[in-house]
Amino acid sequence: MASPTIDRLLPGQPYPLGATSDGLGVNFAVFSAHATRMELCVFDARGRHEMRRYDLPECTDEVWHGYLPDAQPGLVYGYRAHGPHDPDNGHRFNPHKLLLDPYARQLTGAPRWHDALFGYRMGHSRADLSLDRRDSAPYMPKAIVLDDAFNWGGARRPQTPWERTVIYEMHLRGASMQREDLRPPLRGTATALADPRFIDHLGKLGVTAVELLPVHAFLQDSFLVDRGLRNYWGYSTLCFFSPEPAYLGDGGPNSLKQAIRRLHGAGIEVILDVVYNHTCEGSELGPTLSWRGLDNASYYRLIPGEERYYINDTGCGNTVNLSHPRVLQMVLDSLRYWTEAYQVDGFRFDLGVTLGREGTGFDPGSGFFDAILQDPVLATRKLISEPWDIGPGGYQLGNHPPRFAEWNDQFRDGVRRFWRGDEGMRGALASNLSGSRELFDKRHRRPWASVNFVTAHDGFTLADVVSYTERHNEANGEEGRDGHSENYSANWGEEGETEDAGILAQRARVQRAMLATILLSDGTPMLLAGDEFGNSQSGNNNAYCQDNPISWLDWQVAASPAGQALTRFVAQAVSLRRAHASLRTARYTDVAEALTPGLSRLAWFDAQARFMDQAAWENPQDRALQLRRVAEHDDDPTQLDVTLLLVNGGAEPVDFQLPEPRLAWQVCLDSGEPERRDAPGVSVTVGPHALMMLCAQADRASPHAPPVPSPKKTDARKSATHA
Structure with a gap:
């Protein structure tokens, strides 16, 4: 022009x-x-x-x-x-x-x-x-200068309720770089994201939302370029309004809009992982690309009295100054732009604690949170925070305001440790299964505020959690010192790849058990892309700089018999969650409330069908547990949906006595024997390192069923002693 x-x-x-x-x-x-x-x-x-x-x-x-x-x-x-x-x-x-x-x-x-x-x-x-x-x-x-015109075809956003949401965290580029059924120019682009075969894969899994790692334009950091590496994850923002040019191919920004439109047409929401806590300009020794040269003293938080230097609550060299009204406006304008021009359904805020910092530290009533929550556009979207940063008081899990969900790393660690076989983890697992009530049951928050995950982009994949005891990050060029040193992982007999059939079978059992735990817990389940078929990063738990097959999804593994079997298992678990109201509680309630005589909303039992008491919870050796949940049926309030989760975290099979009252139970899911579908009697055997879900229905005999005494403690684990 x-x-x-x-x-x-x-x-x-x-x-x-x-x-x-x-x-x-x-x-x-x-x-x-x-x-x-x-x-x-x-x-x-x-x-x-x-x-x-x-x-x-x-x-x-x-x-x-x-x-x-x-x-x-x-x-x-x-x-x-x-x-x-x-x-x-x-x-x-x-x-x-x-x-x-x-x-x-x-x-x-x-x-x-x-x-x-x-x-x-x-x-x-x-x-x-x-x-x-x-x-x-x-x-x-x-x-x-961009013309934002785009024909959305009158399609409406899916707007899936939070309690029915299942998130699939993925990297736009990495999802398709090893897709041999795509022409090379399309791989790694938004066009590949819109490919009907990939959308069909998501549909068969039953996920309701994709959470994309950063798609804002980002910087290839010089220290990585010097080592022959690349910024793969994209947490180094260059521009808050522009999509990353490398993801657009020849289609420009409209190619990303087309992908979002097609995902919406399939009923799948799009959540963006966004980085507003810092920029790619780094510390005082970083480049001058935008904000630093325009008005450094306004855009960044500087150390009082030493304004040459930056406050670094992010660990990335600088911190964006959201206390400045024009800087806060920039972030809010960016969020509104993506919701309106790209029809985005939600945001996951990287280092969300940094965004909520005022001069006195983290504040759930900060200007950032208040501005979003009063915004008529943004307040309708799904809002997720990473509830920590490296600054003072930087761990704030459970302390965000209502309407925000939070990544629950205590769920991650508790589930990994339980299935690894650590002692004394039965209580932590019980808390995780029941929506981490002790963290989120305040200010009228809902169970969906807990985003439940066992793996995410940062850390091991699920296949690596069960294959590696130690991190193997040598390819990152930092002599293996980077990444988390404690991963609560186990290799089950041999580090890394193996041909031992027994070890492979054990790893598969534990993977299924952890996936089922995510999908059968109260809260919002999040799956890492590739975990549904056993994708590995060869033990690298910090693959932020690996824009290569280490990080890319391996679709040959997905096509293998083991990969296909695991994918079917995940789809089955997602389907059960969708079908059973008792698996996706919409609000925290009195767990001891009897919906019909003998059936309280939630009850815990040991393997002998005895109510769990304080001594049982404190037994560090016992790894068996039963959780019965009851909810009104979605379609018929006169019917109750009842599920019974039998958990065996031990190395030997466990015979479970089923609790009263006797119901017409069916085996709906068995992570130890995925094809099992028998009807149990008064007892059932659950294999080692496995969980089983039984399903039944019950009549709601009377809307005024006799009340059950409330527990003295609000902890959901202990309330079952009164069920």
Whole structure:
């Protein structure tokens, strides 16, 4: 597109921020409280040659703005900001550095690493206090003015209720890079995400939402490039409004919208993993790409009295300053943009505790949480927090405000340790199965607030949890020191790959048991992509830099007999969760409430069908447990849905006596013998390292069934003694 040839910009408007086309021209608006001058730089269509510079003629309420007549979508641009170069006081203006618009909606590509990207002279004795005068434009990506028009076809978002949600965490690129049934140019792109065969796989599993690792444009960090590695996960955001160019192929941003539309058409929601806690610019020794050059002292949290340095609650070199209203506005505008322009259904907030920090520390009533919860658009989406960071008081599981769900790492660790055979884990498992009530049953929160997972992108895959005792991260180039050192894993006899049939059978049993635990617990289940067929990362538990087959899903494993069998098992467990109301409690209730005589909402028993008492809970050796749950049937309130979960975490089979009253039980799931479907009598045997679910129905004889005495303690494990 030819560049406009006018000499100066018209005043334009300070809102909306970013570059906005009205058909007759483009309005540009960018925030900087401390700049003294702002230049708009216009480039040729390929972003290689700077054709014109224009001063933004107006600054209103610290927003610089101007209007370029006759400009159209497709225009390529960047900014140069003038102002004080005073790092000791937090100001790092350098007009020699081309800056990305924080609101850019499409980028020309990625940065090319060169010393000119840094605002200071590399190797200078004064380090970041020096000033580098080289032009960074040749090495910088540029913003592209975008026309957001897209035909959504009138399709409505699925809007699956939280209690029926099953999340599938996946990497957009890694899911398809080893798909041999796709042409190579399509692999790793949003087009592959929209492929009907992949969507059919999700449908057969029964998942209701995909949670995509970051799709915001991100930086390939120089320290990884120097080691011949790549930023695979994408937790190094370069722009909060633009999708990662490498994921779009030739289709541009519309290819991602097409994928979301097709997923919605299949009834599958799309949740984005978003990183607003830090940016890719890192510490004071990082590059100057956008926010640092536009207004470092506003966009980032700086150490009081030592404003040269950054508060680093994230471990990534900097912390975004959400206490500043314009910075908070940027994050809220970004979230609204993705919900409206891309029809996204929810967000998972990386290091969510950082976002909720005020001057005094983490605050569930922080400006960030309050702004989202009062927003008529964002408050309707699914909101998930990673409830920790590395700052003071950084572990805040269970302390987020209502409407937010949280990743429950205590579920992860408790389930891994129980099925590994650790002593004294029966109580922790019971808490996990019943929705982690002690963490989330407050402020009228619901069980779905607990996002239950055993594996996620960060850590071992499920196949590796049962195959490796130690991490094997040598490929990361950090001498195996990176990644979690304690994974609560076991190799069951041999480290890594093996041909021992007994070990393989044991690993398969434990995988099925853990998957069933996720899907049969109260809360929101989350599966890691590939766990449904046994995908491995060869023992790497920190594959953030492995953009290669270590991280990519191996669809040959999925096609193997073992992979297909495990996938069928997962689909069966998801189907049971969908079919049985007692497996997806919508709210915390009085677990001792009798819905009909003899059947309370929840009751715990030992293997001999005795109610669990305090001594039983404190027995560290016993690994057998029964959980009976009762709920009103979804379709007929006169009928009760009853399930009985029999858990055997030991190494030997256990004979379970079934509790009173006697019901017409059927075996609905057996992780030890997946094909088992018999009707038990008064007892049933559960194999080692396995769980079994029995299903039955009961008449709700009277809506005024005799009350059951309430327990003295609210812990769901102990309430069963009164059932």
